[in-house]
Amino acid sequence: MAYAEKRGKSWRVRYQLPNGKYDSESGFETKQDALDYGRAQETDVQRKVFINPSDGRKSxxxxxxxxxxxxxxxxxxxxxxxxxxxxxxxxxxxxxxxxxxxxxxxxxxxxxxxxxxxxxxxxxxxxxxxxxxxxxxxERLIPSNPMPSGSKRRRGRHVAATTEDTYVWPTPRQAHAVADNARALRGFQWYVMILTAAYTGLRMGEVAGLRREHLQLLALEYGRSLRVQWQGQWLTEPAKHTVNKGESLESIAALRHADPARAADIADANGLAAGERLRAGRKLALGKGFTLIPPKYSSYRTLILPPFLGELLSELLAQEGGHEYLVFPSQRGKPLRVDDQFYGRFWHPIVEGQDAEPVRRGRKAQLALPAVQGVADMVPHGLRHGHKVWLDEQGHPRVAVEERMGHRLKGVEGTYSHTSPEMELGIAKGLQRAWEESLAEETGEVADWQGRRSS
The missing domain is CATH 1.10.150.130 (Tyrosine recombinase, N-terminal domain)
Known part of the structure; x- marks a missing residue:
């Protein structure tokens, strides 16, 4: 029960906490003020809404x-x-x-x-x-969140809501133009990478993490597919890996880092000897840096490819000198890192163009590239936005579109709607038509990919 004590010229109250111990508060002018405060705290304890004022002093x-x-x-x-x-x-x-x-x-x-x-x-x-x-x-450290709620009425000048859509995304023709610039700047792989991102809607992390074994390209026409199993990220903190039966440090490094030589990093991070046998079920810390982790929201999915893209990917994998595991490595053959250097030396030039520059000390010659009209300030994620817009324009079922994008519908629609093989095939055919029409816009003729027109 709360009681008050005289402390110099002021009063202090002691009151009982939920755990049975006593806390105190000082500085009251009168005994009654001190008792009122202490009794109020004990009432909150009884009502189970008590917040200890001392907890709010935690930094x-x-x-x-x-x-x-x-x-x-x-x-x-x-x-x-x-x-x-x-x-x-x-x-x-x-x-x-x-x-x-x-x-x-x-x-x-x-x-x-x-x-x-x-x-x-x-x-x-x-x-x-x-x-x-x-x-x-x-956690009852504070009674309420001091941040103003967005739904709360607030004083001040009215600010009109922005209704204009300012996000930049490409048409199929513009995506092709960006891919053409990528090929001129760095070669065939980068041309295919841009078209893969545009015609699959993969996130850039999923593009960087696409492994060669997750491309099924042996079938004909609309039997080719791409499996989204990983995303590649540069981590500053180690990820975790649960050891499967038969795995070794080298096989885990090849799977999660796309580099068996990084087995030494994993061994060091876990205090293991090189070549040490691993018990299934053990959790290991991986090395920092490039790591393959599950895709965002665990959005594993298999995508049917339009024929033109399947053929381009087949041609890419058949080239010599590619990465042992990854489809789209960096220019130096290492895992792709989408950082400031990627934007400055690759992305901005292929979207916004650049002037030709001769060889200068410490810098290679710079190839002239035309700016792609209408997509200034587009970021790589704009290719994913464009993919979604194309599918919506073609009128595909929402459940199939969202599943291809790696999203899940909520509510009744998410429970009772399902993607059929016919829906997936319809999307692949629609994307093939978009590709052919983008070629027709470029040449002014009715395009036909290698003499085949898909209906």
């Missing part, structure tokens, strides 16, 4: 450390969260008691973010911050 940085230990997310999500925390959130809030984060303080920080970063990145930062504070509410 935000300490809360993030606790949160990270129990957060069960995939390797890429963990890496993304860590990057955003270290780059933006923790420099501002690390030493702030979590109970001292106020709505007004947050709004001032939000205004600074909007002045520094693009909207999508600010939205991502806010989403992570909201999740952290929501979880702090769940």
């Amino acid at each position: 935000f940085g300490s809360w993030v450390e606790d949160w990270a230990k129990v957060m069960d997310v995939g390797e890429t999500s963990r890496q993304t969260y860590s990057s955003r925390l270290n780059a933006v959130i923790l420099p501002k809030w690390k030493d702030t008691p979590i109970g001292d984060i106020t709505s007004m303080g947050y709004k001032a920080w939000q205004a600074q973010l909007k002045g520094q970063f693009k909207k999508n990145y600010v939205d991502a930062i806010e989403g992570l911050m909201r999740m952290l504070l929501d979880d702090a509410v769940e």
